[in-house]
Amino acid sequence: MNKHIVIVGGGYVGLYTALRLQRKLRSELRGGEARITIIDPQSYMTYQPFLPEAAAGNLSPRHMVAPLRRVLPQAHILNGTVTKVDHAGRVVTFQPAEGEPREIAYDVIVMAAGSISRTLPIPGLTDIGIGFKTVGEAIALRNRVLHLLDVAESTEDPEVRRRALTFVVVGAGFAGVEALAELEDMAKHSTRYYRNIKPSDIRWVLVEATNRVLPEVGPEMGRWTLEQLRERGIEVKLDTRLESCVGGHVVLSDGTEFDAETLVWTAGVKPSPVVGDSDLPLDERGRIKTTAMLTVAGSPGAFAAGDAAGVPDVTNPGQYCAPNAQHAVRQAKVLADNIVRHLRGEELVDYRHKYVGSVAGLGLHQGVANVYGVKLRGFPAWFMHRTYHLSRVPTLNRKVRVVVDWTLALFFKRETISLGEMEHPRDGFRAAVATTRR
Numbered sequence: 001m002n003k004h005i006v007i008v009g010g011g012y013v014g015l016y017t018a019l020r021l022q023r024k025l026r027s028e029l030r031g032g033e034a035r036i037t038i039i040d041p042q043s044y045m046t047y048q049p050f051l052p053e054a055a056a057g058n059l060s061p062r063h064m065v066a067p068l069r070r071v072l073p074q075a076h077i078l079n080g081t082v083t084k085v086d087h088a089g090r091v092v093t094f095q096p097a098e099g100e101p102r103e104i105a106y107d108v109i110v111m112a113a114g115s116i117s118r119t120l121p122i123p124g125l126t127d128i129g130i131g132f133k134t135v136g137e138a139i140a141l142r143n144r145v146l147h148l149l150d151v152a153e154s155t156e157d158p159e160v161r162r163r164a165l166t167f168v169v170v171g172a173g174f175a176g177v178e179a180l181a182e183l184e185d186m187a188k189h190s191t192r193y194y195r196n197i198k199p200s201d202i203r204w205v206l207v208e209a210t211n212r213v214l215p216e217v218g219p220e221m222g223r224w225t226l227e228q229l230r231e232r233g234i235e236v237k238l239d240t241r242l243e244s245c246v247g248g249h250v251v252l253s254d255g256t257e258f259d260a261e262t263l264v265w266t267a268g269v270k271p272s273p274v275v276g277d278s279d280l281p282l283d284e285r286g287r288i289k290t291t292a293m294l295t296v297a298g299s300p301g302a303f304a305a306g307d308a309a310g311v312p313d314v315t316n317p318g319q320y321c322a323p324n325a326q327h328a329v330r331q332a333k334v335l336a337d338n339i340v341r342h343l344r345g346e347e348l349v350d351y352r353h354k355y356v357g358s359v360a361g362l363g364l365h366q367g368v369a370n371v372y373g374v375k376l377r378g379f380p381a382w383f384m385h386r387t388y389h390l391s392r393v394p395t396l397n398r399k400v401r402v403v404v405d406w407t408l409a410l411f412f413k414r415e416t417i418s419l420g421e422m423e424h425p426r427d428g429f430r431a432a433v434a435t436t437r438r
């Protein structure tokens, strides 16, 4: 046999599946009887739970990603996107970063393309909104918050100042609450270097359409988190929707209106678009219809897991596994083992994991946790959050780098520099060329 396994997406599921296949199929990979190709626009896997810490400047962005080529020497990494999956013909269409698209044939496919932000047709949202799912977004937000403190310090126009110092986050799940809490903590810390900005001058507004925050940690800890955020001066608006934000003028469903320079949208996710560009069956939520064995229903040779897949939760009949890293990592292990069983003609096994609860960081030394029914808040929860994620971040190399970052942050004050100019590296050169012409 020379079996080609193509993995669409090099995130949690893609990376951990390939890592295990590398180990389990060692002799087949060496003997050329099997080969693995991973396709992803990026050459690294992003450890998303660390995005808020990277935005706050506690972690270097380079240390929260795992370089695919280094971690997976036995796999072929292709950078670009899969634009179509023709499972009937066992072929994907690959669009490389540069050049013409081409077709890649496979024997086994793993759909691990994850999710993207789920947006709504709200006037102005595409113009001023920013998501919080990628390293680029997290670092751009960090630069933006710090840059807007500079703007507010330097202007004499009270309107410009108020607008610059108003930050809105829509969606009070994991991503929204952690991003807001870490950024607010960082901004508050940074005000000590500004003469004319006090922490109370900065307005943070969290908008949530339901009546709870952080459902991942359960109702009791969610209520505690809500109190904490409000005690910190954050305006939390429950049962409220964003109606419009044209030109940065924010209108909420409770009648509130104000101007804001920054609006972060974290109100849910939907499967990556490639899922719809395939001939694989989808469920009612547009995810790949997946069996408990992580195969795609009625499609031999196709496997799926993670945010893009609707995986039945066998520990909770009638329900699906939630889209989170806890499931993604564990699903990847079973998925890889099932691919090996499939190649060897053995019987596949079910994915079975009972959700154990969650931990969330709410800024330096602050957190909330509900794991195996143990509820923690404040410093112990924050410590648990850090140790848990440290144990989960892939490779020893990354773990050491993360610990070094945290240790440095312990002894030296955190960095509060905006390097927003990195997003426009040619501006200075263009200005120089214009001067020469004149």
Ligand SMILES: Cc1cc2nc3c(=O)[nH]c(=O)nc-3n(C[C@H](O)[C@H](O)[C@H](O)COP(=O)(O)OP(=O)(O)OC[C@H]3O[C@@H](n4cnc5c(N)ncnc54)[C@H](O)[C@@H]3O)c2cc1C
Pocket: 008, 009, 010, 011, 012, 013, 014, 039, 040, 041, 042, 045, 046, 047, 048, 049, 050, 051, 052, 080, 081, 082, 083, 112, 113, 114, 115, 132, 133, 174, 175, 178, 272, 273, 274, 305, 306, 307, 308, 323, 324, 325, 326, 327, 328, 359, 360
């Ligand atoms: C800010 C934040 C904090 C979080 N915190 C937690 C937490 O504390 N605990 C927890 O359990 N979960 C957390 N999550 C959720 C968790 O990160 C996701 O559930 C997990 O990443 C899903 O894994 P995945 O492999 O399905 O998708 P991903 O890890 O997102 O990987 C998908 C990959 O597919 C690639 N891709 C997409 N489309 C294509 C295409 N067409 N062709 C090729 N490649 C493609 C993407 O580039 C990406 O690399 C958090 C998420 C965010 C955003």
